[in-house]
Amino acid sequence: MDKLLRLIGQRLGLGLLTLLVVSVLIFSAVELLPGDLAEAVLGQAATEETVAAMREQLGLDRSAPVRYLEWLSGAVVGDFGNSLISGERVSDAISERFSNTLMLAAYAAVIAVPISILLGIMVALLRNTLFDRVANVMTLTSISSPEFFLGYILILYFSVKTGWFPAIASQMGDTSLGDYLYRTFLPALALVLVVTAHMMRMTRAAIINLLASPYIEMARLKGVSPLKVIVKHALPNAWAPIINVVALNLAYLITGVVLVEVVFVYPGIGQLLVDAVAKRDFAIVQACCLIFAATFILLNLAADVGSILTNPRLRHPK
């Protein structure tokens, strides 16, 4: 058990370290700006004085490490400073949008995860049949389509042509949950399509990979039925790869959501990031990047810990 705890501790430490390194990267990327931040923000119209004032305001006279530490200590408590364009507090701009993004991702995940694992198991069971081939072609097609392609097709058919669902999910306001789910159905569906295909394929691969093991043949030679072979003998050993797949795709849901948010004009953090990039509002860009990276790293961490916990060899040491 000690070994297990140590392994998990190691993973957590490593995750934290990675996060730290990424935060340094994000911070120093802005330092690489040609000229400096003040000039970049103010652009060519700026006079000497305004630039100097801006420098003063941003505290650019202090050394980079000091500013990094300030930025990081602020970030830890959710304070990312002020927007360089509007002067608004970054945390105010982000907080609501971030929860919107999380909502949308959770909506898609709740639908996609169970469906894709079930379907993945099903195609593994029916491998090399017509059903499997068709599923293969369909998932490949879905993976290969850019999110905005799927998004616009959904808009075209379910909104413009039939009028079943709204095309734009922008006005949120105070809506009931049911109303929310209805309004955001199309963006969620676009995400579900991409993510389900990925997860299904990877689940199938994980299970089929295991089916070649001798203990599966042993189970068959013990007279175990095909369904039970998969559920009882293959699945318990497939959890680690499946957990990884799910975590990877959840991470994708949160970061890859950017394009879908833009297509459906959804007020999420991705939309904010894209706007900030266009306006060169670095305070917001940095904050968004850090939040995305942290989510991504956390989910990967969760996957690692999950696969350690489901590994019988590690759970029951000698």
Place this chain on the structure above:
Amino acid sequence: MSNPKKEVLLKIEGLKIQGFTDDVWIDIIKGVDLILHRGEVMGLIGESGAGKSTIGAAAMGYARDGTRIAEGSIEFDGMELTTATQVERRALRGSRIAYVAQSAAASFNPAHKIIDQHTEGPLQYRLRKRMEAQEDAMDLYQRLRLPNPREIGFRYPHQVSGGQLQRAMTAMAMSCRPDLIIFDEPTTALDVTTQIEVLAAIRDIVDQFNTAAIYITHDLAVVAQMADTIKVLLKGEEVEEAATEEMLEAPKKDYTKSLWAVRSFQRPQKARPADGSEAVISVKGVDAAYTGGAKVLDDVSFDVCAGMTVAVVGESGSGKSTTARVITGLLPPSKGEVLFKGEALPPSFRDRSRDQLRQAQMIYQMADTALNPKVRISDVIGRPAEFYSGLTGAALKQRVDELLDLIELEPSQYYNRYPPELSGGQKQRIGIARALAAEPAFIICDEVTSALDQLVAEGILKLLDRLQRDLDLAYMFITHDLATVRSIADEVVVMKNGQVVEQGPKDEMFRPPHHPYTDLLLSSVPEMDPNWLTTLLEERGVDNIGEAARTGQRAP
């Protein structure tokens, strides 16, 4: 003993099985007949590719992925399996025909406890309630002489040793009291001392329940202990079948006779040169450990003289391969040194000169992984000659031809071919030629014959012997097979847990008195005598076998 009056349990007629390779179906079993009576044990024996395992699986009505039963009938206790439905066939498996696989470690599901896998069959067929099935499992564990029979089942497979797992799998096969058990090379992956316990356990349990069995193996001595009748197979066809004693004493077919004769090759033993000349390689007081690990070699010392063969013998984990890694410089020792003709070699191969590297060559166990599949034979053999001697063009080609001649392969036929196109024995010969191309003084042969069929192995041993005489080579032979030691060694070094237990000239080593471990090792090697196991067990005392193997000590 086969008895025609007994009831027939399994009857296979004109069985043809095809395998799918390169987009065509090819016959791998070409019409085999087999009759097995209740309570009878039949040994299926043959070299790799003979189709033993395929027939074993077919007896359960099971065709492995990529194979299909094309023709013939398989009748089990009056039921035709080839025309039975999937469900009918599945209902037989585990309940009436059980299977014991080669690698227990891989064949137990790592995610479930041993006893839960054991009771899966009885529960599925509703033969017993869970508690009864568990009690029965513990009873079987006891009969198979597993330690802590009441607890061992509640462990996970990776928490139990290989020999114990193999017995647990035999117990699992027994769980529904089947009429027939297929044993598919159940002891091949085990060390000799562990093999004994498993063999004894299997034989006892099969006797106790009067279960019929098909025992598949490539080892004649093993099958002689286990089977009532022996069927010899070659390339998917039957060679002959007879009762065990009859088969051992008077084989009829040439192929069988040649199999029997394999172990007879023995060359005269050479003594060390009397003039006191320096040994080619001497290992002096070597300790070694892998990074962060415990010591794997502890004060190992021995000499290899020119023109002589030193066999290093031991079970897996004894440190014999590690010794080879120290000599070649792959694993620098933590203490001690390796001398080449009296001069100390740098510990790591990276620091050795080209000439030092050239002098010590290596031949590997698995010719498949020892030859790059994408490199032409001419380049495999030519590269060392080019690298060390700077040969190019016509001179290089001539040298390659010479080397191919030396290993008895026709140069023009092999020059432009790739390793995957060759047979196991041919590949091993190419491996030898590659070592010779460097013109070394010393060659390490790491289990060079253990992956080969016996006939082929003998050819390789004879070739190595001839080359030694012609080229005055010194060999270090790493092996676990005492028959190989008997046939080719001049001196023997016995290793256990990283230490040298005993060493000396071969004749002395095979003659008592010897160290208890050497004795255990020697006595554990199966012999062709069908009564060998029985006699040995009586000698050692039944309760003692397991104990003896574990501690490596033998009660005086």
Place this chain on the structure above:
Amino acid sequence: MLTFVIVYYGVLIAASCAAAYFKQRQAFQLLFSLLLVSMVVGIVGGAAGLRFIAIAACLLAAAAGISYAFREFLVQIAKPSLARELRTAPLTAAFGMFIIFVYAVAAIFAPWIAPFGQAEVIDSAFAPADDKMLLGADQLGRDMFSRLIYAARNTVGLALSATILAFLMGAGAGLWAAVRGGWFDTAFGRVVDILMSIPSLIFALLILSIFGTNLTIIVVVVAIMYAPRVFRLTRAVAGNVVVMDYIEAARLRGEGDWFLIRREILPNTTAPLIAEFGLEFCFVFLLMAGLSFLGLGIQPPTADWGSMVRENATLISFGEITPLIPAAAIALLTVAVNFVVDWMLFRSSGLKER
């Protein structure tokens, strides 16, 4: 309408029966499942639904026919060893190869195929399709079709160069790390772990916000983002080769790292590496399409599929499908590459799925 429905079912039933009679199992399965699907769609969607199904089936059949013919063509012109491999290719893979071929032709001969230049203003904004302009005009009155052809060159060329760069870096480092091993390997592995824990689209956005949308920077950034993936795969594949005894034999002979990589490892890793190149291209291509859709990729007036979608997106609310064509072009090429890769992976996995 009624005659269409009767003829449609009649043909399908007759064909299924014929297939069953001649014991063509696959053909029967296909035809019969088509029949069943048609019945369901016919009940739900009426004759219009049936028409849709019939058109879809005909399109699929045409694609299958083209793929079949193209595969036969390749088998004819290829070397014998390659031809034997090609003969085992499923129709999906043949279809993929055909599409890749078409795109390559379009990209290479774009100036000759396209009737107009990519920046040429021909007509009024959003002019409908006519004889002159196959697909109508875009938001500035440029010919959609010509821009579509030119974009094949621009978009694919850019993605390809980023992939090649990523591949050179990733595969080079992976092979080297596998051969050297030790701390060198570990250090590389750590760096890669960190790079891979940064979401690629986000990181690309960060860098682009700083350096602006410069093509060289896009290529370099995307290559750096995807090199770690290549590194991991190469390291894993080469890692399987490095443990082989023949590598040990070569090392003990005194061969250098470069010899090991070139003569011993590379010949054994080409198949998975080629497949990985295809996969990598898909990722890079999709990422770049995403960037240019966000307006951060190739800048106007150069034609590019991603930005074409964005520029003409307003048309979608009028029920037009023209803006979807560039998006479909992206999807089609990615699907094609994926089909080929899928087959290659299946081959190199040694058919173990059977």
